Amino acid sequence: MKWQRKDLLGLRDVSEQEIQFILETAKPMKEVLFRSVKKLPTLRGKSVVTLFFENSTRTRTSFEIAGKVLGADTSSVTVAQSSVAKGESLLDTVKTIRAMQPDVVIMRHPSSGAAEYIANILDVSVINAGDGQNEHPTQALLDMFTLKEHMGELAGKKIIIVGDILHSRVARSNAYGLLKLGAEVIFAGPPTLLPLEMKTLGVQVTYDLDSVLPGADAVMPLRLQMERQQKGLLPTLREYNRVYGLNLKRMEQTGKQTLVLHPGPMNRGVEIESDLADSALSVIEEQVTNGVAIRMALIYLFVGGSANDVD
Amino acid sequence: MWIKNVHLVDPAQGISGIRNVLVQDGVIQAISTDLDTGEQLSDEQALDGTGKYLFPGLIDVHTHLREPGLEEKEDIASGSAAAIRGGFTGIMAMPNTQPVIDQRALVEFVKHQGERAGLARVYPIAAVTKGQRGEELTEMVDLRAGGAVALSDDGRPIMNAEVMRLALEYAKLPDLIVITHSEDANLALDGCMHWGETSLALGLKGIPSSAEAVMVARDMLLAAQTGGKLHVAHVSAWESVEIIRQAKRQGIDVTAEVNPHHLIFSDEDVTLNSTALKVNPPLRSQEDCEALLQGALDGTIDFLATDHAPHTWEEKAQPMPEAPFGILGLETALPAVWQYLVQPGRLSVEKMVEMWSALPARRFHLPGGSLKVGEAADMVLFDPLAKERVSRDNLASKASNTPFLDQELRGLPVMTWVAGGLKQKDRRIL
Ligand SMILES: [Zn+2]
Numbered sequence: 147m148k149w150q151r152k153d154l155l156g157l158r159d160v161s162e163q164e165i166q167f168i169l170e171t172a173k174p175m176k177e178v179l180f181r182s183v184k185k186l187p188t189l190r191g192k193s194v195v196t197l198f199f200e201n202s203t204r205t206r207t208s209f210e211i212a213g214k215v216l217g218a219d220t221s222s223v224t225v226a227q228s229s230v231a232k233g234e235s236l237l238d239t240v241k242t243i244r245a246m247q248p249d250v251v252i253m254r255h256p257s258s259g260a261a262e263y264i265a266n267i268l269d270v271s272v273i274n275a276g277d278g279q280n281e282h283p284t285q286a287l288l289d290m291f292t293l294k295e296h297m298g299e300l301a302g303k304k305i306i307i308v309g310d311i312l313h314s315r316v317a318r319s320n321a322y323g324l325l326k327l328g329a330e331v332i333f334a335g336p337p338t339l340l341p342l343e344m345k346t347l348g349v350q351v352t353y354d355l356d357s358v359l360p361g362a363d364a365v366m367p368l369r370l371q372m373e374r375q376q377k378g379l380l381p382t383l384r385e386y387n388r389v390y391g392l393n394l395k396r397m398e399q400t401g402k403q404t405l406v407l408h409p410g411p412m413n414r415g416v417e418i419e420s421d422l423a424d425s426a427l428s429v430i431e432e433q434v435t436n437g438v439a440i441r442m443a444l445i446y447l448f449v450g451g452s453a454n455d456v457d
Numbered sequence: 458m459w460i461k462n463v464h465l466v467d468p469a470q471g472i473s474g475i476r477n478v479l480v481q482d483g484v485i486q487a488i489s490t491d492l493d494t495g496e497q498l499s500d501e502q503a504l505d506g507t508g509k510y511l512f513p514g515l516i517d518v519h520t521h522l523r524e525p526g527l528e529e530k531e532d533i534a535s536g537s538a539a540a541i542r543g544g545f546t547g548i549m550a551m552p553n554t555q556p557v558i559d560q561r562a563l564v565e566f567v568k569h570q571g572e573r574a575g576l577a578r579v580y581p582i583a584a585v586t587k588g589q590r591g592e593e594l595t596e597m598v599d600l601r602a603g604g605a606v607a608l609s610d611d612g613r614p615i616m617n618a619e620v621m622r623l624a625l626e627y628a629k630l631p632d633l634i635v636i637t638h639s640e641d642a643n644l645a646l647d648g649c650m651h652w653g654e655t656s657l658a659l660g661l662k663g664i665p666s667s668a669e670a671v672m673v674a675r676d677m678l679l680a681a682q683t684g685g686k687l688h689v690a691h692v693s694a695w696e697s698v699e700i701i702r703q704a705k706r707q708g709i710d711v712t713a714e715v716n717p718h719h720l721i722f723s724d725e726d727v728t729l730n731s732t733a734l735k736v737n738p739p740l741r742s743q744e745d746c747e748a749l750l751q752g753a754l755d756g757t758i759d760f761l762a763t764d765h766a767p768h769t770w771e772e773k774a775q776p777m778p779e780a781p782f783g784i785l786g787l788e789t790a791l792p793a794v795w796q797y798l799v800q801p802g803r804l805s806v807e808k809m810v811e812m813w814s815a816l817p818a819r820r821f822h823l824p825g826g827s828l829k830v831g832e833a834a835d836m837v838l839f840d841p842l843a844k845e846r847v848s849r850d851n852l853a854s855k856a857s858n859t860p861f862l863d864q865e866l867r868g869l870p871v872m873t874w875v876a877g878g879l880k881q882k883d884r885r886i887l
Contacts, residue, residue, distance in 0.1 A: 255776070258660040258661045258776070259730045266730070278778060279660035343653065
């Protein structure tokens with residue numbers, strides 16, 4: 147297939163075929179990462195700009211490495227959160243970026259819809275690196291890539307996402323993506339963080355994590371933001387850990403070798419315990435490597451063209 | 458001047474039919490069914506109303522004119538020009554300006570600015586509490602003496618129930634109605650659209666219907682307890698309609714309004730970046746739209762009102778969570794209600810006119826609302842076939858934050874008179 151999309155804003159309106167195409171394109175990209183010389187001339191002279199309105203060294207670095215391995219010039223613009231409300235408007239920031247003639251713009255922003263907002267202004271491609279509670283498509287793609295490496299096709303696989311679903315762009319993007327690949331997706335979490343209406347996305351929702359663990363092929367605990375407890379959505383982190391915290395013992399209920407993923411960074415002892423995070427079930431470090439491969443694939447597709455000339 | 462052969466809709470007189478209307482010295486002189494009466498006059502003195510409607514000038518109980526202090530969005534002159542273009546001859550101006558209209562001098566300023574503009578009649582609403590802080594009551598007696606026609610902290614809910622109780626009690630002294638913006642600030646926290654399937658799918662923070670309904674219920678109980686007069690602004694949720702219906706059955710002195718956008722749009726129309734549809738209270742579900750219309754038809758909801766809320770283009774050109782709440786209303790509300798509700802037969806023209814003129818005039822003791830002989834000739838000639846594309850260039854308002862921008866509306870006021878003076882003709886302010 148030919149890549150024709152201008153932007154990647156989310157997985158809500160991306161087809162299964164497109165998702166599979168991105169995942170296929172990421173395979174040779176991953177091989178490059180294991181070479182001794184990790185540098186391709188492919189995108190020499192191309193400009194990749196990362197525009198981050200929220201601190202996320204991990205995601206930004208992942209995109210920057212991806213761009214650099216492909217030979218592109220990467221620049222990063224970090225805008226302090228406080229200036230979102232007071233200083234320059236997003237419109238003016240984006241116009242400034244546009245004037246710098248980038249080939250692709252990668253943005254993280256605390257407002258849902260911000261990526262679509264700038265994509266409507268820019269003629270060049272926009273990759274959403276997370277917008278508010280809406281979507282985080284590259285995270286979901288790297289999760290799917292990791293799952294597929296271990297279990298092949300995802301059709302019929304049972305995948306549980308646990309925790310603060312309400313505020314999670316990772317959960318939304320994964321639901322949209324995994325469902326398109328035919329997986330069975332279950333959201334599990336406390337009532338204050340998991341509105342039952344979310345089942346209209348096509349997922350199963352439950353408050354009772356233990357009841358759905360049997361037979362699970364993969365479990366993904368989400369990072370629990372400490373402010374949720376401070377804002378009264380949870381009584382204590384201790385109780386959250388008791389009911390939803392994942393550890394080796396709890397994972398025995400699945401009755402199989404269940405993969406454990408985490409979008410990072412982890413709160414050890416809250417949503418996941420070290421015995422599990424560092425166990426053979428954990429693919430958390432692989433996710434980080436695959437994240438670079440997925441982001442290479444996307445930058446390549448948006449800036450470079452067809453997938454055939456990668457070698 | 459005779460307006461001949463026009464379809465007069467005047468619910469206060471029980472009239473809906475072809476009439477000739479004689480206006481002289483700014484006052485309605487005669488209404489006749491005898492189509493010959495007008496024949497004696499020369500054409501210069503007669504206006505042919507064939508195929509058009511004549512309504513009493515509409516009265517809008519809920520507008521934000523932004524002056525003083527927020528003139529980059531709107532001012533009293535531009536807001537009253539927008540009113541005239543929209544068929545409104547009287548508008549009530551909310552006090553959430555900078556400074557807040559919480560003293561007599563400020564009430565008089567708003568009134569004078571309205572008179573200076575010389576277009577629609579501008580009626581100031583004063584704040585319930587000083588600075589709209591929800592803490593101390595304003596000098597309600599003095600505010601009334603200065604010309605305030607009602608009291609409201611609109612835009613800011615009065616979260617302290619005891620303050621609301623005291624307001625309803627004390628407002629009995631100047632005999633003013635308290636207009637409530639019923640919203641629980643904690644339940645609504647940070648939301649930017651209706652809480653429901655759409656908000657959850659889009660990852661936009663939701664404002665649940667309960668944020669409105671719990672406060673409507675609270676305010677009904679306080680109105681019952683105090684015997685104060687209450688008006689509920691911008692009802693949006695079916696639960697609120699139900700609570701108000703019950704309250705009216707119990708004889709509580711309450712009225713309520715609905716904004717056209719809550720009848721016409723639902724949360725399903727909201728997308729990630731549709732800031733023109735970002736409004737508080739938010740556009741709710743289809744069922745809510747249906748319940749609001751039922752409420753209007755059975756009299757639970759008394760008035761149509763625009764909640765005209767201008768914002769600058771720059772403010773609205775932001776991602777949804779950051780853009781301010783508010784939809785422009787004055788210039789599009791009547792054609793929109795006509796096109797979306799009256800034409801499809803969901804609301805009669807008589808009911809529409811009653812909800813937008815006779816009933817608000819009666820409730821707030823304002824002039825107009827009917828074209829009885831002897832009344833001031835505040836009136837609108839409405840052409841159901843006139844068409845106009847809504848654009849930044851033709852809006853009289855300073856702002857353009859309307860979901861109808863660049864769309865064609867059909868059914869427009871083509872002439873507007875205040876006290877017999879022609880203020881708008883063929884969509885142009887005179
Ligand atoms: Zn309000």
